[in-house]
Amino acid sequence: MLLSEKLFTTREKALEMPNVVYHYCSMTSFLAILETSSLRLSNITKSNDPTEITNVIPVLKDVTKNVLTDYNNLISTPYQFRDDTISKLVDRFFEDLSKNFYAICFSEKRDLLSQWDRYDDNGKGVALGFNTRHFVKLQAETRSQYIFGKIIYDQNMLANSIEFFLRNEIDGKWKSCDDIHNVNLIENVINNLVCTILQFSVLFKDGFFSEEAEWRLVYNPLGRIRRLGYASAYHDRLMETNQYRLEQSGFIRNTYQFLVKGSSISSYVDLSFEPIRDALIQEIIIGPKSTLQPNDKDLQMFLALHGYRLSKLAIEGKLILSKSDRPFR
Template structure:
């Protein structure tokens, strides 16, 4: 983990959801496009045109020696059209990322989180061991499955977003410009330079989409969020590697349950439950400021024990509310 990490990250939820997590030993990953900030990918791409043109103006000399036919010139107009086409292709991409949201230890007992995610204070906050979660992610990815599983701390700074675009996406687009000039299909006249570049550049889509998960609008900065994410995507390029989760996927001690659907406020939302099995992953339970559960509740202790959990650190929220 990096220096910005938390040893424990907290998942705020209702009491019903808490019970399901304990009984089923699962973390629910829901479709990111049905969350409270569905425009995250657009947020990441909104200034792509400007950044590409700025990069080109500073580095145009690199493209003067490319072996291009007389009717092709890399110019600001050409690049603007290319970026527009890339954005259109992204819109056509069948892509879903599933996420589960947590807050850092600095937000382990935070009023706004209780109100938004902890059933207005009647729920609980489960403290998950971040080191264990990172180890689980590592073990799953060692299986080389056709999806991407990860855990990340969310960035809210516009500068972080722009730096990612500049360092990851833009450079790969300009590599595609160079690759296109060397492509034999272009040299032999079998395909246009623009289409060659576009096809090559679209391989960067995975970087765009996967890393979009790492960023949220600065209006959500107060959440200090961590995410577990699972990403699948498919288009003409990636169709052979699409994973549709029609069946359970077993990864050693862990299982991704088959894709299911639920109704939430008249929205149909797809989700995938990640089963962590017997892994000792929950280190702390914080009981909400309005909850009727006591930290020494014998039924709470029996409920945890009967489901294979031994959580030593159970405490009440320190937030005082006026009723």
């Protein structure tokens, strides 16, 4: 079994796909999302925690080093790996060029106090409920450049998956190889491992945040192309993807845009959902500290002018509008 299959199989067995996931945001972001009918996928390397992608590296290095120590004993001394070999190989394959992911975050928890506190302008914004069926369709497209998945907070599961992959790969290649001193064999195994882990690194997060029950929609411009040997190849690939694209699922990917973030420039991608607007957004929850109420006439006029119809029941094509009842200081 491939490592990617094992990771997804393990997750899907443990987790069920929710029908709705919630994006907690400020009132300004809420207006922008509905006015433009688009979701902003931000460059995750420029996020508040840019180590999110790389926090799998220590686990990757430790497990790989432990497993390869066993195989090192089968190799005669002149060919054995030095202690720093694994770290150097991982660092070389885990290239900065390949870490350009664009993501938007959701939670499967409806009306969650910690989400209001961290991501919602201190409880004064809104939570938008999105139908997950359309994100699944986006991921399922042929040669899809998207991943929609639940964040994995279990580092032990990651470590076990890496060890499983390594031992199966090395055993299989070693048995079919006449020269057990072939260093390239090990390098190829580690390269394949790192490329696979890199592809799914955006779905791992420190267990401290497990309460968030986070899901992510991720756009990866490189698709399943992993290692690019030089910077020009990476930028050529970005130029190929810098175009409007109507996805089969109904989303429209816009060209790259840029904004100033602190003293830096950050790229982002807007994903328009105009063709599936009525079916995608199912619920709006007003934050517990917001002075806005569901019966506010300006709010209802804003929703009506942008084509949203309200309902008290969960009916596709109509919105449920409510106010959070969470106590918030």
